[in-house]
Amino acid sequence: MLKNYFKIAWRNIVRSKGYALINIGGLSIGMASAILILLWVQNEVSMDRDHPKSDRIYKTYNRDTFSGELWVWGSSPKILGPTLKQDYPEVEQAVRINNADFLFTVGDKKMNESGVFIDPEFLDVFDFPVLQGNSSAALADPYNMVVTEDFAKKLFGEEDAIGQTVKIDSTDIFTVTAVLENIPNNTRFQSDFFLSWAYMKKLGWDDEYWGNNSVETYVLLAENASHQAFNEKIVNVTKDHTNGENTTEVFVYPLSQIHLYGKSENGKLVGGRVVTVRMFAFIAAFILIIACINFMNLSTARSEKRAKEVGLRKVVGARKTSLIVQFIGESTLIAFIAGILAILVVELTLPSFNTLVDKRLYIPYSDVVFWFQLIGFILLTGLLAGSYPAFFLSSFSPVNVLKGTFRSAGSAVNPRKILVVLQFSFAIVLIVSTIIIQRQISHAQNRELGYNRDNLIYVMMQGDIQKHYEAIKQSLLNNGAVEAMTKSMSPITQRYSDGWGYSWEGSTPEDEKLDFIRFSTDADFMKVMGTRLVEGRDINIHQFPSDSTAVLLNETSVRKMRLENPVGQLISYGEDNFTVVGVIEDFIFESPYDPVNPLMVYGPGPTWFSVVHIRLNADQPIAENISSIQEVFEEFNPNFPFEYHFVDEQYARKFNDTRRTASLSVLFTILTIVISCLGLFGLSTYMAANRIKEIGVRKVLGASVGSISMLLSKDFLKLVGIAFLLSVPVAWYVMDQWLENYQYNVGIEWWVFVATGTVTMLIALFTVGFQSIKAALTNPARTLKSE
Secondary structure, eight states, X not given: OHHHHHHHHHHHXXXXXXXXXXXXXXXXXXXXXXXXXXXXXXXXXXXXXXXXXXXXXXXXXXXXXXXXXXXXXXXXXXXXXXXXHHHOTTEEEEEEEEEEEEEEEETTEXXXXXXXXXXXXXXXXXXXXXXXXXXXXXXXXXXXXXXXXXXXXXXXXXXXXXXXXXEETTTEEEEEEEEEOOOOSSSSOOOSEEEEHXXXXXXXXXXXXXXXXXXXXXXXXXXXOOHHHHXXXXXTHHHHHTTTSOOOEEEEEEHHHHTTSOEXXXXXXXXXXXXXXXXXXXXXXXXXXHHHHHHHHHHHHTHXXXXXXXXXXXXXXXXXXXXXXXXXXXHHHHHHHHHHHHHHHHHHHHHHHHHHHTOOOXXXXXXXXXXXXXXXXXXXXXXXXXXXXXXXXXXXXXXXHHHTOOOOOOOSSOHHHHHHHHXXXXXXXHHHHHHHHHHHHHHHHTSXXXXXXXXXXXXXXXXXXXXXXXXXXXXXXXXXXXXXXXXXXXXXXXXXXXXXXXXXXXXXXXXXXXXXXXXXXXBOHHHHHOOOEEEEOOOBTTTOGGGXXXXXXXXXXXXXXXXXXXXXXXXXXXXXEEEEEEEEOOOOOSOTTSOOOOEEEEOSSSOOXXXXXXXXXXXXXXXXXXXXXXXXXXXXXXXXXXXXXXXXXHHHGGGHHHHHHHHHHHHHHHHHHHHHHXXXXXXHHXXXXXXXXXXXXXXXXXXXXXXXXXXXXXXXXXXXXXXXXXXXXXXXXHHHHHHTTOSSOOOOOHHHHHHHHHHHHHHHHHHHHHHHHHHHTSOHHHHHTTO
């Protein structure tokens, strides 16, 4: 029986090659799109869930009120981890992680690399697979290091890495004691090397100050411990160790939830990336449904071709159940063929897709579970696509069919029309979403930045740059490669430090919870950055030695501090006092989608420097400027390679995540339209063929080509119009929810919907119109000669 069903199914495919091609093509595109999206969704959902102890690992968070709002942040004091491990029996292990950027020297190789400092127990808590060495004891010595497989090859080639030595920052010698498998891309700990916390302590970078939130802390709770009960115990740990001076509350949050639920609202982590993941999971489902709708529509539209077959089978004793099995079997066969093509398409497009989403996704062919999932996916697609046609075709009455009186019912509302409306409703929602996402990106990109990022570079302070800074600066000014140069604690595109606890004349106790971003300069801040002065002057330690305790405020700071005459105002922070020497216009320091925060730019007294910003000479070619700057840096800092970063490129990276969302939306919107139009094309082709004699009669009676084309097109255009009306509120709601993630957003304009409706109508008209005109141009003598 099954063999007979297979033969019939195969013969139907071969006999109707055009419709089989449309069905298989539509399903394969839909399945390939769904597989790509689901690979991405699976990667996102599995983030940090594959660690053997992930169900017991938690990250510490802080919570406090600033400017009347409850904030949550994930950095913690360095002393928190040891305190939790020592004082709370529920904590089986507490580990810390902090960034580590160093120059690595192996023989003639020199490279700047980014890794992390960790407590030695970190590798036991997270259980990264070890290729060589013993991870438990690998960091027992401060001068030991652990590297990944790829990083080991980068350092030592094909040589055995264990026991090899590396010079770090031209000063200390480290020994490789363990090699890990390459870190998978579904974890937040993307590091190529791991150094011991003990070495960070030797560098003098460790402290026990409860107000310095600068590292990440993770705890491994005992197997029977409740993290809710644990949170109740540790909530006041910071207050208790600062005698109530620091009001910050502490809590832990599951590691497996951080990636998806990293957005804080009212002091709780409730959402974030999960919104995007859900959105694309729905897109995957709907693209597959649209492809299945094509199959349903074409199968039911061609019902008259199969009607006599159904009638004859019923006459000779076939039951409805067996007919349903037969038709679902046919759809499953087509789904299997489409599934094979879909895997080929995914394999061919996956490298480009990985570039688009910045992932390392792959098809796990060696995983047995994957094959079961793939077969289940194909069977589900076949069942979904074939279910309605199977029940529809098997319900035909043999008497009517064999008498020749059968006709598929035409009515104002039928399942086929509903399916077409669903297809285009989803396509319209995607088009609207894509337009709004692109507008949001453009809106943020066109926002007034507040400083001049053109011809501005920065260099990280390494080696002898600090020691020879003045000589380097003077040499660069003398050779004409730069217009100005200043030191700072961070790049102008990143926040390295912020703080609260400031007071000034007229301030209130509540003002002490006003959080300020902290930046620094030695001189020429405004000349280098291109910011604009509102009042006062710039900081210049060379011209005004007292500027070691000077600060600049931005306009938001002045407004939040309620200062009428800010210049000359004294600001206290603990035992330190600072004098406001100038006010600068607001500029975007962090996310271009968020409001500008209060900012203080310190003079060189109470701060540190880690970055050199350089304003290039705009009258000379950039390449010539860079070459001159490189010569000077190599002269004064010969042991370190010269590496620089353009500020405009670093600022552009702030849009990467939103750009990826936009690119994915564009891609899958196009695929959705293609699949929908493919089905509409097949449907209109068949409808035109069914009405070919009617068209001939109308032409004989004098109907024009235009009127016939409109007659054949108008029913489809009506369906697209209904789809537009249904999709508008859905699209508005979805994008309104998405835009709530951005405080600085573009809003939703009415013309977006009008443009989308117009474009959709034109696409549908072009798709259907081609077949309509072709049918209208057919010679009636050919179509009516048998009458």
